[in-house]
Amino acid sequence: MKKEVYIGFKDADGNQTDPLPKQKDGILAFKLNKHTITAGSLGWGKTDWLVAIGAAEALKYPKNEILIGRKHLGSFNRSTRTSFDNMIPSELIKRENKQLGVIELYNGTKFHYVPLDGSKEAMKKIQGMNLGLALIDQIEEISEEVFLTIVGRLRRQNASRKTASTCNPAGHDWIWKRWVQNKRKNHGLVEGSIWREGTPPPECQRDVTFATCDNPYLPWDYIKGLLTDYPDRWVQRFIYGSWENFEGLVWPAAGRLPWPEGHSVQPQKVPNWWNKYIFFDWGHRNPSAAIFVAVDEQGTAWIYDCYHATGEWVDYHAASLIKKMKDDSFAGMYADPSMFSERDSEYTIARQFEDLGIYFEPANNDLQGGIDHVGRMWERNQIRVFNLPEFEPFWEEVENYRWSEMKVQTQNDPEKPIKMKDHFPDCIRYMANHLLTAEKPKRPAATRYLLSNRSVSPEKAYMGV
Template sequence: MAIDLDVVTRSLSPIHLRSVVESTARLNIWQGSVRSGKTVASLLRLLLAIATAPTSGRVLLFGKTRESVNRNVFAVLTDPALFGPLARLIKYNPGAPTGTILGREVDVLGANDAKAEPKVRGMTLCLAYGDELTTIPEAFFTQVLARLSVPGAQLFGTTNPDSPAHWLRKKYLLRQGELNLRTWHSTLDDNPHLDPAYVASLKVEYVGLWFKRFIQGAWVQAEGAVFDMFDEDRHIVPVLPEIHRWISVGIDYGTRNATAALILGAGRDGRLYLTHEWRHDPATARRQLTDAGLSREIRAWLHGLEVPGATGLKGLAPEWTVVDPSARSLRLQLHEDGMTSAAADNSVLDGIRLMSSLLGNDQLKIHRSCKGLIEEIPGYSWDDKAIERDGSDAPIKADDHSIDAARYAIKTPEVLWRPMLRSAVDLAA
């Protein structure tokens, strides 16, 4: 099948054009910063491989979830601005186990934990494509390689950098000279087609660890304080501005540990504010609360809060109530008591990155009354043992109840507050 390359190659930089030609190894991995062009280059190479692949063997596309494969792979392949008429030859229904690319059926798998590895057993593969390889369990990746048994079988994959101790870097990328592997490293500057204003905005949206990884494309280790950009003088406010909308209340659940709740509001100044905090710690209160008791006190707290700027008016009703996803019993109790809630998004690293970016870009402030949160943030640190054990980034699970509640309140309803936020570039102007 002939493929017209004109449309796609116009959007590729020299390093990515070269990568398409050079990616003849068994393992071919594009690494580097966000929006550096690696996805488009790798997908063009995938199309060329599918068009000439042997009829024996299956083609597998995999990522952390099928949803992420749909978002990062199929949504790009079906964009006519990138792939022209070829986009009409890509078919996929979100969530489905198979799709069609250039008339060939392809398998689609999510690999979000170690239990995913058996999914690929028994397959005979001629091609595989992995989206964001550092998010894939090592056992799954190893099994995919074992299944690439058709003569000339190849794997194509993309990744942002992670910890320098990550298995992908240690066991594969650093062994490029030993393995049948090619890799290409690119940054934002390797994508000359991006709007300079967009690049400037992107560079201020990431801070600290994530700036080094996602913007500079560096494999750097997480160390020290998680929120190393936190500054009490900068981030804590004594008086709240006018709150335009009360976005959410995030609740972290504890039985022997503390239960904490934080309210998130959107100010008319284009910033987010963590405005109020409620905590119950059995260790200091010397009593435990049942789910019914927690529900009763949380609802009483919300109903009794004074509305800032409205003298005598009490009662706050945030649009979202998001609860620790492990606290199903509390969610059921809240529902029985007339308070609708949802399981919070507990993507820990994504939530931490989002909070870090908001703090670093002056888009998130904390009212001084949120004492538990203010006490926890300076001591919230990366876990060195997790890095040594398997190269993973993880915070130490201690004294983080208000932090988790804040993370739930911010990350889960991002789709709601994101349009209300002033950009970091505008705030810095």
């Protein structure tokens, strides 16, 4: 006689239990949508929901191929794998190949656990898959590029070809844009929290009910400890599930709100005696970005124009920049120092720009100093940005520029930001590093004659104003 095994949700003692209401909502959302996320606070059962979806799909479609992963395998093993082992009985598992990261069930379904860190090795492995389902734990940790690569492998016949993901909100990132701001068709979102914002912390277990908590089986003192012992910004994100969280932002003072609440101002004519600069960050496969800056006599930087393009060559960038430069004179034009490197060829990127009429100088690329200088400028309201549609990519990068998260809880906070979508932040760093020592313009007492050169050589760059 075959032994019956239970596959599904369990309580803390390992007993069979029904899914929580929000988990039921997530199951329904998965049935109705192509890409479903359960988001919000920690502790309300998102990962168990994710594994339950995987278990149901594994049994519904024999010989299925399912990706299950998180950015780092260490985090996967500590969290996702624990839920997997708790929900899927060992009696159903035929074999596991730890070297390849494959768990095979007796019905032929295979779970592939993969780090979703965007590395060449991981991406190559994903690109070789023929998937029927993808399960992503903590999708906010990965890039949109990795997500789209996974979606591109959902092509297996006799399968749902869907994604299910969990998420702790991380501000206005690509996930927020796709599932919240401009909710796309077939994108399902279920949000939960372990405590209602505005409700006093619990004082006993009777205070923890479905009216106040989406998982009332959590100990009351655990919830109270999180609410009282952690910083407010952490609580906003990990307890209340707020998408407006600023935890981990490099420049939390920066914002696109209208002046004076934020740094966005209406476009206006720039006095011709202000010092104008261009700061450029080079990329081909990655975006190239530039900011056009005018500095007044107080040292305030007015960013009046910007440039952003991906997958283009030097001639395209040069023509686009020259068009934006018009007949203005510039006190200096500074670019990513890597453009001047002769490691691969003496004909550097900077030399190519020179041949097309743009003479850049190497920018000061001091990372930590630049971050500090920019932070002080934001806080002192020394940066103002024209309110123009072309600044949307600028604000998207600046408002989501974050420090790398700690991999080990006992480590100090990291000193480097996440190296992703940092092209405009790099430009602003170049700007702040230069303006720290640059001479401020002086209001003219009489008419001054300006150079009309569209671009100037480094030797003549400081003759213009």
